Amino acid sequence: MHIVYPAVVSALLFSIGVYGVLARRNTILVLMSVELMLNAVNLNLVAFDVWLRDRLHAGQVLTLFVIVIAAAEVGLGLAIILALYRNRRTVDLDRLRLLAETPAPTGSTSVPGAVSPPSSGPGEGP
Amino acid sequence: MTDAPSYLSPTGQEIVFLLLGAVAVGAALLVVTTRQLVHAALWLVVTFGALAGCYLVLTAEFVAWVQVLIYVGAIVVLLLFGIMLTRAPIGRSADLDSGNRPAAALVALATAAVLVTVVVDGFRTAYAPLRAGGGSxxxxxxxxxxxxxxxxxxxxxxxxxxxxxxxxxxxxxxxxRG
Structure with a gap:
């Protein structure tokens, strides 16, 4: 097996992931693109483990670790997305532009956003 | 490493790997370009499955089965849950891409060009004979x-x-507590 083949496949997958992260608007699609990039790295790790014939099997073990970390990342990312959806009623990245709370002109304490949050949202505090 | 055979006479393993890689790259392209959210998740299954096949060809059996179990079995299901719970439109939706699509395509093409050039230049002579059992x-x-x-x-x-x-x-x- 020429090592160029897996390396080129992985480079193409990584570039597709980059395109998805930059071009997609829905947050879940962005998460999927991140998964594509992680998989590209995994393919590289396995291919180079086979090439270098590592006695510790560092490449394949690291691939397993990356898969586990990807699972944890997707779980946390989806929890964050769901919390976001509860508060803003949208998961579109274009409409989530606020990094800070803008000073409310009328003294109202509502969270600024595209749509006003439901009254039981967790972001309001007691 | 050993002397590399010519690229003009690919072995059966290489042909299988290249076919699986083509499937993976094509399905990944559909993941980032399809207009339907659920289809993106399903194409992701195809990508991960083809990658598991690639791992099998590369003699990493255990990694391949873990890939099938965790990625196809758990992560895609989790993503589908996320799609359903955020009440995403099931059918065709026009606004899945943001406004910076041309810039994203440019950046992705530049990344692909640089990476493929460097990788082909760097590993042209690298060759690894596949032996079974290394990844059991x-x-x-x-x-x-x-x-x-x-x-x-x-x-x-x-x-x-x-x-x-x-x-x-x-x-x-x-x-x-606040």
């Missing part, structure tokens, strides 16, 4: 529990922390 469950298991025990245990603590974090983030009746 026994080999990987003994490697994990002999040489990689500490990262393995740290990873289990990380998974526990991620689990608790996800529970805390998604429950609405847990408030901060």
């Amino acid at each position: 469950a026994g080999e990987i298991g003994s490697s994990v529990f002999r040489n990689w025990v500490l990262p393995f245990e740290a990873l289990s603590v990380l998974l526990l922390a991620a689990l608790i974090g996800a529970i805390v983030l998604s429950r609405t009746d847990i408030r901060g």
Whole structure:
């Protein structure tokens, strides 16, 4: 097996992931693109483990670790997305532009956003 | 490493790998370009399955089965749950791409050009004869529990922390102290 083949496949997958992260608007699609990039790295790790014939099997073990970390990342990312959806009623990245709370002109304490949050949202505090 | 055979006479393994790689890249392209959210998740299954086949060809059997179990079995299902829970439109929706699509395509093409050029230039002569058994469950298991025990245990603590974090983030009746 020429090592160029897996390396080129992985480079193409990584570039597709980059395109998805930059071009997609829905947050879940962005998460999927991140998964594509992680998989590209995994393919590289396995291919180079086979090439270098590592006695510790560092490449394949690291691939397993990356898969586990990807699972944890997707779980946390989806929890964050769901919390976001509860508060803003949208998961579109274009409409989530606020990094800070803008000073409310009328003294109202509502969270600024595209749509006003439901009254039981967790972001309001007691 | 050993002398590399010519590129003009590919072995059967290489042909299978290239076909699987083409399937993976094509399905990944559909993931990032399709207009339907659920279809994106399903094409992701195809990509991960083809990548598991690639791992099998590369003699990494255990990694391939873990890929099928965790990626296809768990992560895609989790993503589908996320799609359903955010009440995403099931049918065709026009606004899945943001406004910076041309810039994203430019950046992605530049990344692909640079990476493929460098990789082809750097590993043109690299050749690894495939031998079965290097990635079997026994080999990987003994490697994990002999040489990689500490990262393995740290990873289990990380998974526990991620689990608790996800529970805390998604429950609405847990408030901060402020």
